Amino acid sequence: MAAPSYGAKDIEVLEGLDPVRKRPGMYIGSTGLNGLHHLVYEVVDNSVDEAMAGEATRIDVTLLADGGCRVVDDGRGIPVDPHRSDRRKSAAEVVLTTLHAGGKFGGSGYKVSGGLHGVGVSVVNALSRRLELEIDREGLRHRIEFVDGGKPLGRLVVTGKAPRNRRGTSVAFWPDPAIFNSEGTEFRAQTILERLQIYAFLNKGLEIRFRDERPGHEQEQTFRYTGGIVDYVRHLNHAKEALFKRVGHFEGAETDAEVEVALQWNTGYHEGIYSFANGIATIEGGMHEEGFKKALTNVVNKYARAKGLLKEKDDNLLGEDIREGLTAIVSVKMRDPQFEGQTKAKLGNVSIRSLVERVTNEKLADWLEEHPTEARQVVQKGIQAARARVAARQAREVIRRKTLLEGAGLPGKLADCSSRNPEESELFIVEGNSAGGSAINARDPITQAILPIRGKILNVERARIDRMLKNTEIQSLISAIGAGVGDEFDVSKIRYHKVVLLADADVDGNHIRTLLLTFFFRQMTDMVERGNVYIAQPPLYSTIVGKEKVYLKDDAAKERFLAEHPNHKNDFPRMKGLGEMDFGELKATTMDANRRTLLQVSVEQAALADGVFSVLMGEDVDARKHFIQTNAKDARFLDI
Numbered sequence: 001m002a003a004p005s006y007g008a009k010d011i012e013v014l015e016g017l018d019p020v021r022k023r024p025g026m027y028i029g030s031t032g033l034n035g036l037h038h039l040v041y042e043v044v045d046n047s048v049d050e051a052m053a054g055e056a057t058r059i060d061v062t063l064l065a066d067g068g069c070r071v072v073d074d075g076r077g078i079p080v081d082p083h084r085s086d087r088r089k090s091a092a093e094v095v096l097t098t099l100h101a102g103g104k105f106g107g108s109g110y111k112v113s114g115g116l117h118g119v120g121v122s123v124v125n126a127l128s129r130r131l132e133l134e135i136d137r138e139g140l141r142h143r144i145e146f147v148d149g150g151k152p153l154g155r156l157v158v159t160g161k162a163p164r165n166r167r168g169t170s171v172a173f174w175p176d177p178a179i180f181n182s183e184g185t186e187f188r189a190q191t192i193l194e195r196l197q198i199y200a201f202l203n204k205g206l207e208i209r210f211r212d213e214r215p216g217h218e219q220e221q222t223f224r225y226t227g228g229i230v231d232y233v234r235h236l237n238h239a240k241e242a243l244f245k246r247v248g249h250f251e252g253a254e255t256d257a258e259v260e261v262a263l264q265w266n267t268g269y270h271e272g273i274y275s276f277a278n279g280i281a282t283i284e285g286g287m288h289e290e291g292f293k294k295a296l297t298n299v300v301n302k303y304a305r306a307k308g309l310l311k312e313k314d315d316n317l318l319g320e321d322i323r324e325g326l327t328a329i330v331s332v333k334m335r336d337p338q339f340e341g342q343t344k345a346k347l348g349n350v351s352i353r354s355l356v357e358r359v360t361n362e363k364l365a366d367w368l369e370e371h372p373t374e375a376r377q378v379v380q381k382g383i384q385a386a387r388a389r390v391a392a393r394q395a396r397e398v399i400r401r402k403t404l405l406e407g408a409g410l411p412g413k414l415a416d417c418s419s420r421n422p423e424e425s426e427l428f429i430v431e432g433n434s435a436g437g438s439a440i441n442a443r444d445p446i447t448q449a450i451l452p453i454r455g456k457i458l459n460v461e462r463a464r465i466d467r468m469l470k471n472t473e474i475q476s477l478i479s480a481i482g483a484g485v486g487d488e489f490d491v492s493k494i495r496y497h498k499v500v501l502l503a504d505a506d507v508d509g510n511h512i513r514t515l516l517l518t519f520f521f522r523q524m525t526d527m528v529e530r531g532n533v534y535i536a537q538p539p540l541y542s543t544i545v546g547k548e549k550v551y552l553k554d555d556a557a558k559e560r561f562l563a564e565h566p567n568h569k570n571d572f573p574r575m576k577g578l579g580e581m582d583f584g585e586l587k588a589t590t591m592d593a594n595r596r597t598l599l600q601v602s603v604e605q606a607a608l609a610d611g612v613f614s615v616l617m618g619e620d621v622d623a624r625k626h627f628i629q630t631n632a633k634d635a636r637f638l639d640i
């Protein structure tokens with residue numbers, strides 16, 4: 001076979017992009033699905049930069065029917081004039097075929113840019129089997145195409161007039177299956193949508209349209225937020241109960257750097273500070289977050305003292321007290337962001353700390369003065385959190401002292417199993433005394449222990465941890481599990497490797513399950529993390545077949561049954577509560593290891609129980625699934 005003949009231009013191209021094809025992971029993280037989607041972000045980033053420079057107002061992202069992705073913006077367009085290094089080539093060709101050739105690195109016209117993501121469209125070109133670039137500039141439409149990882153099919157040519165004198169850049173690319181050979185080249189709309197929405201939140205007024213043209217996946221969605229990060233905070237607090245309606249907002253700048261903050265408290269306990277540098281999520285935090293937190297603690301304490309809400313004898317509120325239930329966005333834009341840390345998601349620039357601190361100290365103090373009602377609520381919530389913190393510590397102390405004095409005394413209500421091997425031991429926490437009675441009869445006494453818990457352990461909507469710890473039922477639970485609680489919880493000491501919540505599918509059952517999940521999540525986190533917590537699934541329906549009673553777990557199981565037994569005429573009475581099942585039924589449907597189904601609780605679910613009640617445990621399984629998928633997958637939106 002004849003060796004392919006390369007001209008000088010080809011050799012240069014190969015030199016330009018070869019490193020990317022050799023080690024794609026260095027440029028896009030991985031060649032799995034994450035890396036694949038990175039290509040989209042890479043292209044969109046450039047358009048977003050154009051928007052940040054005040055030159056673009058709209059970005060269209062389209063997943064093409066043939067598997068490609070097209071990103072169009074209405075910015076200035078990549079420059080088309082002959083490049084200074086090689087007059088035969090257009091600047092656009094050089095940008096697409098050379099690493100780091102983008103305008104961003106020359107610093108021309110760009111105030112800020114992502115930095116990390118700035119490796120540019122050339123990387124996308126290198127990892128695509130085809131890329132089509134169209135530029136509308138100075139009234140003309142220009143076009144150039146690349147194949148096989150960035151080889152130009154020709155030079156940039158003018159194909160006609162730019163329609164309606166529009167300007168902007170269009171990049172369409174088809175990822176190379178030879179590169180993305182492990183998980184394929186099929187984009188996931190949801191993944192892209194989530195990212196686009198964040199871009200839209202962070203760039204006030206920017207319109208981002210998404211369109212999926214793939215057969216069977218057709219959909220369209222537009223994001224545009226005139227409130228920017230204020231809308232973002234509202235969105236994050238949407239499923240929660242806001243402490244007050246207003247979202248606080250302030251900004252400030254110095255040469256080469258600007259900061260914008262939006263914040264609102266909710267009645268929950270989770271602290272959600274989401275920070276960004278040049279539009280990139282800084283999941284590991286960094287200097288901007290440090291500056292914000294320090295100033296927040298300072299400003300709120302000062303305000304509380306000035307208004308007499310904290311007396312001279314009172315201790316200052318801790319940062320964690322003030323941040324309880326806080327949802328905040330801290331967004332900085334700056335030259336040369338330094339990304340550090342394990343995942344390069346921590347902002348290292350020391351100078352930004354003092355800017356954010358200064359701006360927050362000044363502007364947040366103003367905001368509190370201007371909004372005394374909200375300010376008072378913030379302080380009151382902080383004071384309550386501080387009290388709860390002290391009370392929880394005291395309650396833990398009491399429990400610890402009790403176990404020290406009384407040894408490993410087990411609670412009287414516990415019907416323990418005889419096995420002392422945690423691996424095979426199961427603890428069923430059963431709602432209601434009568435249900436507890438059936439469970440004791442239904443169990444395998446060697447491996448299954450029963451702890452009955454009264455239905456109304458706590459008749460507070462959202463129990464605070466300190467109140468939970470003082471509750472005798474919870475104290476029994478702690479000693480039954482036998483591994484301590486809170487900071488002292490030691491998962492290696494748990495007496496049962498399965499801790500199973502068994503409660504009715506009604507309102508009270510949901511309540512107690514949610515409380516217990518919240519408790520486990522906050523006070524026995526490792527146990528949840530290791531997958532030791534389960535939810536028992538008693539059946540929802542039964543029906544009679546011949547002489548036998550058949551149990552059906554849920555509506556889906558009922559549908560399946562009907563499909564398999566089209567002539568079935570008997571009805572499907574809804575199962576009554578646990579207390580009304582006899583022990584034979586309870587054993588057959590819920591407890592017998594060979595016949596039951598248990599739902600293993602993930603950290604995500606437990607986290608959601610901590611913040612979101614109805615959605616997690618509600619009837620609407622689809623809404624729940626959707627919620628968990630969209631909120632918990634991304635660690636930043638996980639309520640931990």
Ligand code: 0RA
Nearest residue numbers: 046047050075076077078103109169
């Ligand atoms: C280099 C210089 C200029 C703009 C761009 C690149 C640019 C790149 C992309 C990529 C996607 N959309 C884009 N829009 C613009 C500045 C050009 C000038 O000063 O006119």
